Amino acid sequence: MPHTTTPHHAPAPRKGRARLAVLLAVTLLLGLVNGFAGQSAAWADPGDEGGTPALREKLETASKGYIDAKNALAKSVKRQKQLDKQLKEIEAELAERTGNVREIAAAAYRTGRATTASLLLDSGSPDGFLKRAGMLDILAANEDRHLQELRETQDRQSRARAEIDGEITEQRKQVTVMAKRKDQAEAALAEARTAATQSATYAGPGASSASARPAPRNPDGSWPSESCSLSDPTTSGCITPRTLHALQQAQDAGFTRYVSCYRNEGSGEHPQGRACDFAAQRNGFGGVAGGADKTYGDNLSSYFIGNADRLGVLYVIWYRQIWLPSSGWMGYSGGNGDPSSDHTNHVHLSVY
Structure with missing residues (x-):
């Protein structure tokens, strides 16, 4: 019986294995390069923010002006609230002082307005004369004090009302400024936008x-x-x-x-x-x-x-x-x- 051998696969030529290794290396290298390139592109910061320098300057100026006016308006409104509170306190004080002066006037009306000389002559004695003179001084001082307090309170009321009127004028001024700045910002954007963009509705x-x-x-x-x-x-x-x-x-x-x-x-x-x-x-x-x-x-x-x-x-x-x-x-x-x-x-x- 003749001798036979079992067939087997011969190893691949070295040249083929080398080509395969080079191909794999190139593929891997390209993948890494593309990966890094994609990552770099993804992480790259935006360049120009869009629009022109003139537009950005207009928007910045308009928005700053609007915010400044809004802050000034808020400050004025806060100040007016404080003044309104002070005015109410002053008016309550004024009502009390007006009542005191009215009581003094009513008392003088009921007793009649005797002259200082007649009151002193009716004293009857030197001691009585001195006592009445002292009482007259006290009454006069009391009346003067009440009248002076009334006048001072009335002056404070007038000043508070004038300050409130000033704050209201300031608020109207700032509202006008805010409207102007709003128009400036919108005009700058309208100038920069296309007609199609201008007609769109945004939310x-x-x-x-x-x-x-x-x-x-x-x-x-x-x-x-x-x-x-x-x-x-x-x-x-x-x-x-x-x-x-x-x-x-x-x-x-x-x-x-x-x-x-x-x-x-x-x-x-x-x-x-x-x-x-x-x-x-x-x-x-x-x-x-x-x-x-x-x-x-x-x-x-x-x-x-x-x-x-x-x-x-x-x-x-x-x-x-x-x-x-x-x-x-x-x-x-x-x-x-x-x-x-x-x-x-x-x-x-x-x-x-």
Whole structure:
């Protein structure tokens, strides 16, 4: 019986194995490169915030002017309430003093107005003369005191009423300023928008019930002037104390996704340390936000708007809309059609 051998597979040539290894390495390398590139693009900060430097300057001026007038109005209303309370107290005091003087006048009418000389002549004795003279002095002093107190109270009433009238005049002035600033902001936006955008109707998105801790104010209720004096925890730049406060309050409220504040190029509030960009997506600034990412941006913008007075919000931009203290939500487009300038991938916050 002839000898047979069991067939077996010969090992693959070394040249084929080498080509396979190179192919795998190239594939892996390309995957890593694409992954890093995608991550870099996602985390890259937005460039131009959209709109022109002139538009941003107009919006900043109008919003600041509106907030200043609103604070002045609130201060005047508070002062008027204090004056109204003082006036009521003065009028109660005036009624009491008027009653005292009337009682004195009624008593003099009932007893008749005897002259000082006749009262002294009827004294009957030197001792009686001295006693009556002393009583006359006391009565005269008492009458003079009541009359003087009445006159002083009447003067205080007149001054309080004049101050109240002054506060009412101040309030009318500030209401006029607020209306003017509102018109300025809306005119600037109308000039920058297209006809199609102008005809659209906008409504505020999102909902948030969280209350921020108020930022420090001046004793008169106005916002103190602040410089870019604190280290920005999101970049290597600087931000103002009020910007840092708004950032920390938002993070405490649960809005903890990627943020970038200071940016030294361009115009607007970023180079001044008074603005932050809050990414809507978890991995940073990417494409147009949708689904849960859109909801995150809606809720974040709503949080800032609900706490605008506490945080000193100048304006908020989100999803082709801008919120102004004077006008609420209005259409806003950067004009470049990309997610950054249209603010469809991040919420922009500017503070006073």
